[in-house]
Amino acid sequence: MKEMMRPMQLGGKEIIFGEGTLQHLSVIPAQRVTIVIGGSSVKKNGTLDAITAILKQRQVPWNLIEGIDDEPLWSQVCQGADLMHAFLPDLIVAVGGGSVMDGAKAMWVVYEHPELTELSQIVSAKPFPVLRTKARMCCIPTTSGTASEVSRSVVITDDESGMKQGIGNMEMMPDYAICDPVLTLSMPPHITASTGMDALTHAVEAYVSKRANIVADVLAEAAITMIVKWLPVAFENGDNMEARENMLVASMIAGMSFTNVSLGITHSFSHTLGGHFHLPHGLLNAIILPYVIDFNRQDPEAAKRYDKLAQLCSADDFAQLVRDLNQRLGIQARLHELIPDKERFDSLNRMMSDMTKADGCTKTNPIIPSVEAIGVLLEQMY
Ligand SMILES: [Fe+2]
Secondary structure: OOOOOOOOOOOOOEEEEOOOHHHHHHOOOOOOEEEEOOOOHHHHOOHHHHHHHHHHHHOOOEEEEOOOOOOOEHHHHHHHHHHHHHHOOOEEEEEEOHHHHHHHHHHHHHHHOOOOOOHHHHHOOOOOOOOOOOOEEEEEEOOOOOOHHHOOEEEEEOOOOOOEEEEEOHHHOOOEEEEOHHHHOOOOHHHHHHHHHHHHHHHHHHHOOOOOOHHHHHHHHHHHHHHHHHHHHHHHOOOOHHHHHHHHHHHHHHHHHHHHHOOOHHHHHHHHHHHHHOOOHHHHHHHHHHHHHHHHOOOHHHHHHHHHHHHHOOOOOHHHHHHHHHHHOOOOOOHHHOOOOHHHHHHOHHHHHHHHHHOHHHHHOOOOOOHHHHHHHHHHHO
């Protein structure tokens, strides 16, 4: 029997997008604001100044949590939550890529619930802890890919094992998403490429998900055609505002799609490989996606859907379209180009196959592969 549809949620309280929309921060209710950022780029490129200028004009006190890693650690989440406890914000503003937004969302959970002292407590919490008794969350993406600003999920790395834990619950849907393409202009080409391919992977995996529905399909189709058209332009000319704006919106609507219908084994592989080899999430997705498309074509319904996507993009074969796009973006065709130690890769095959099989995204892949089939796929993509 077909699984009953799950209720959809396309965003939090408000989403706003387009050039100059950062100014919307001037009207979001706030008494005290904690700003969460990653590295120094938002300081250097003036984004942080623009945000603090708005808060200063409102006479809203703020504090800053900085240095969130590319792969936010649970210990960083706890440190951030401690700083929030000391400052008591009623609005958290996360400014950065997916890691910063994910880290801030996780800090928010611990800030609201200081009794949660272990990552495993959040992973297994049932029901999920109620948020918004202390603060609301505003996400301002500076990359066009993860869509954490409209997603219910976070990925946090366990300090001891180094493994990534995905946690998903609609409670973590940010209340406000501000998608201002001006903030993405300074993204270097290789980040534009990898984050853009993450967004494409979200839309493609949502489109063939076992939970796919008509509304998620419409969003995914739009995101895919926009990304195929605009990602090469944004990659080749980072100053092109039209390309930046289309990529940020495409990433957001891909997020609205996948956060409701989930993903597939491209993400399962990339979570596993990212945990072991610490390579960028979007880059791994980009390399893995065409292999997964070819594998999933064994399912006739999925094959039909990939063909529909190819047709929408005026291509013959969708996997080939992804390979061509990767080549244009300077992305490797196989994993061995990033992971030269073949012996280590081979020795981890069984363990990585088990982890990929157990990943939460595998459940909604059009085909549930055996551990053996996953092992063969790993060899192929290497
Ligand atoms: Fe992703």
